[in-house]
Amino acid sequence: MGRKVTLATCSLNQWALDFEGNLERILKSIEIAKARGAKYRLGPELEISGYGCEDHFYESDTMLHSFQVLRNLLESPICQDIICDVGMPIMHRNVRYNCRVLFLNRKLLLIRPKMMMANNGNYREMRWFSPWNHLRQVEEYFLPRMIQEITGQDAVPFGDCVLSTKDTCIGTEICAELWNPRSPHIQMGLDGVEIFTNSSASHHELRKADLRVNLIKAATTKSGGIYLYANQKGCDGDRVYYDGCAMVAINGDIVAHGAQFSLNDVEVITATLDLEDVRSYRGESEPKCCYRVKVDFFLSDDDDVLTDLxxxxPIEWCFHTPDEEISLGPACWLWDYLRRSGQAGFLLPLSGGVDSASTACIVYSMCVLLCQTIEDGNSQVLEDVRRVVGNDSYHPQDPRELCGHIFTTCYMASENSTKDTRRRAKDLANQIGSTHMNINIDVAVKGILGIFSVVTGKWPQFHANGGSQRENLALQNVQARVRMVLAYLFAQLSLWSRGKPGGLLVLGSSNVDESLTGYFTKYDCSSADINPIGGINKTDLKSFLLYCVEHFQLSILRDILTASPTAELEPLTDGHVSQTDEADMGMTYSELSVIGRLRKISKCGPFSMFCKLIYMWKDVLSPLEVAQKVKRFFRMYSVNRHKMTTVTPAYHAESYSSDDNRFDLRPFLYNTSWAWQFQCIDNQVIHQKSLLNL
Structure with a gap:
């Protein structure tokens, strides 16, 4: 006879330091798990405090409040008769650890500290936590008095241990440990652990979901077992969006999973599985002597009782396309940011180009998602929408109508703007339903230049009118910075002017490739509150807009896609644009994407990048042309690196972002000649020529 167990895992939208809200969501998930017959509930990493507390982890308050929440959980009748597995920071012997705490019926069972830390890219866990380096060793953790009063325990096991119930054995992994080549599940499985759990805070990145799923499937393919995966969801206060995907696997197959993008704050996934399937699958063992903490509790049903469970x-996982990921991930991130910021909507300077159109489409996608979620009966989302728009009886009828309430777009024209870009911006605003304004910045620009002229007695000219390169660049920059000032003015007062309460968050629309080269003005209209496309490359954005044409019926996007990217900051020639982005940068956006990945992911300097590119681009560019592009990139990159210290917080969707804030830790003051590196490139170009002449 089989031994069936019902297990629950979940995705929770926790928020850093929101102890009250985090407690409510944890209790809700446990309540749902019990209602579905589960006897074990797994939650995401650091769910009590929130994962993104960062330097707040240094504060004793964070530890204190986490234990207060744990006390409330222990006291709650909701948490009875189910093994609860929660995450929180704990200090043991004056060292901070990222821990899992397992408890049952007002008794703590064990505390398992994280052993392998996430410490690259967006993650700096070693800054706040120490890894538990004592393999298969357990110590006593003496409980705080507030916990002792509830449990009647002085101490509990703390360390690398597993939980042994009367019918099975459960072992813990925490997030990055799954990705490590020495994952704990390997030795646990060899010692007879049948159920593996992983509590994670894994953020969304384009094309990442399948890697995560394959890792979980592989964890039980070779030696069998049940694997539960829990994850954070939503924006807990930083540049990343945690994308859920809670799942259950057995013997290499996914049998249940949650949504990757969802506005539901609490999502619980349950599965009923047969332990005998694990035992039949396995054929070998190699005892590794895991420290077992025994508990007098059954996860499975009575052997003699037949159940109808x-x-x-096994099920197939249908992965989102990258276009769908761009549509959904940043949209969910924007919604979390908006509803938690207390603002009344967004304002976007809409230029009629690909980048700002992409940002606008993501906001529209957010409105589509909100309407769908409300239609599905999510009362919390409806309550939040009503609070944002300032109307307790409001009920959105369709995405365009909702967009008109929470999204304001503005076209900021100058004498260097074309009628085509103005038309494209207006048409897109009409199709998505945003409240749209046309603003002319010429008066403001001339006023600022007038001040300069009064002080210096000089009036700068564009290069086309005989001015120097310095004059030309300064005239471009003053236009761009005036747009930033006006964007914030209208964000603060446009709703006031219409008799409505609240202010607007200013959205940026600079893509990751422009950030690489610094191809934007410091403190221009790319300086905003948040930027949903700052971690997405131009190639993916163009593909996303094509998706929006079909999925949202936004036909104007076809015109936007065929137009040449331009800043429109220099004088027109016969009424037409004479300035294009790719000409200014000296390379195409697709070339920049390749360069960005080589610089960040492959860790290439100028010479090693050149050596790779002469083979990657050998069919389209000569070694000399490759050398010119590499040199131009590194000159622009180093000259403009200081801009990254002020870049708008952006959604991190790519692994080669140049965001200076903890993600891309490189200097912002360089010797921009790169003399030694560029000389190596020149020598190699000569060598390549000699090879061709042989």
Whole structure:
């Protein structure tokens, strides 16, 4: 006879330091798990405090409040008769650890500290936590008095241990440990652990979901077992969006999973599985002597009682396309940011180009998602929408109508703007339903230049009118910075002017490739509150807009896609644009994407990048042309690196972002000649020529 167990895992939208809200969501998930018959509930990493507390982890308050929440959980009748597995920071012997705490019926069972830390890219766990380096060793953790009063325990096991119930054995992994080549599940499985759990705070990145799923499937393919994966969801206060995807696997098959992008704050996934399937699958063992903490509790049903609980069957995971990921991930991130910021909507300077159109489409996608979620009966989202728009009886009828309430767009024209860009911006605003304004910045620009002229007695000219390069650049920059000032003015007062309460968050629309080269003005209209496309490359954005043409019926996007990217900051020639982005940068956006990945992911300096590119681009560029592009990139990159210290907080969707804030830790003051590196490139160009002449 089989031994069926019902297990629950979840995705929770926790928020850093929101102890009250985090407690409510944890209790809700446990309540749902019990209602579905589960006897074990797994939650995401650091769910009590929130994952993104960062330097707040240094504060004793964070530890204190986490234990207060744990006390409330222990006291709650909701948490009875189910093993609860929660995450929180704990200090043991004056060292901070990222821990899992397992408890049952007002008793703590064990505390398992994280052993392998996430410490690259967006993650700096070693700054706040120490890894538990004592393999298969356990110590006593003496409990705070507030916990002792509830549990009647003085101490509990703390360390690398597993939980042994009367019918099975459960072992813990925490997030990055799954990705490590020495994952704990390997030795646990060899010692007979049958259920593996992973509590994670894994953020969304384009094309990442399948890697995560394959890792979880592989964890039980070779030696069998049940694997539960829990994850954070939403924006907990930083540049990343945690994308859920809670799942359950057995013997290499996914049998249940949650949504990757969802506005539901609490999502619980349950599965009923047969332990005998694990035992039949396994054929070998190699005891590794895991420290077992025994508990007098059954996860499975009585052997002699036949139940009608069917066992979950393998299912196929339907992954989102990158276009769908861009549509959904940043949209969910924007919604979390908006509803938690207390603002009344967004304002976007809409230029009629690909980048600002992409940002606008993401906001529209957010409105589509909100309407769908409300239609599905999510009362919390409806309550939040009503609070944002300032109307307790409001009920959105369709995405365009909602967009008109929470999204304001503005076209900021100058004498260097074309009628085509103005038309494209207006048409896109009409199709998505945003409240749109046309603003002319010429008076403001001339006023600022007038001040300069009064002080210096000089009036700068564009290069086309005989001015120097310095004059030309300064005239471009003053236009761009005036747009930033006006964007914030209208964000603060446009709703006031219409008799409505609240202010607007200013959205940026600079893509990751422009950030690489610094191809934007410091403190221009790319300086905003948040930027949903700052971690997405131009190639993916163009593909996303094509998706929006079909999915949202936004036909104007076809015109936007065929137009040449331009800043429109220099004088027109016969009424037409004479300035294009790719000409200014000296390379195409697709070339920049390749360069960005080589610089960040492959860790290439100028010479090694050149050596790779002469083979990657050998069919389209000569070694000399490759050398010119590499040199131009590194000159622009180093000259403009200081701009990254002020870049708008952006959604991190790519692994080669140049965001200076903890993600891309490189200097912002360089010797921009790169003399030694560029000389190596020149020598190699000569060598390549000699090879061709042989």
């Amino acid at each position: 069917s066992v979950h069957q």
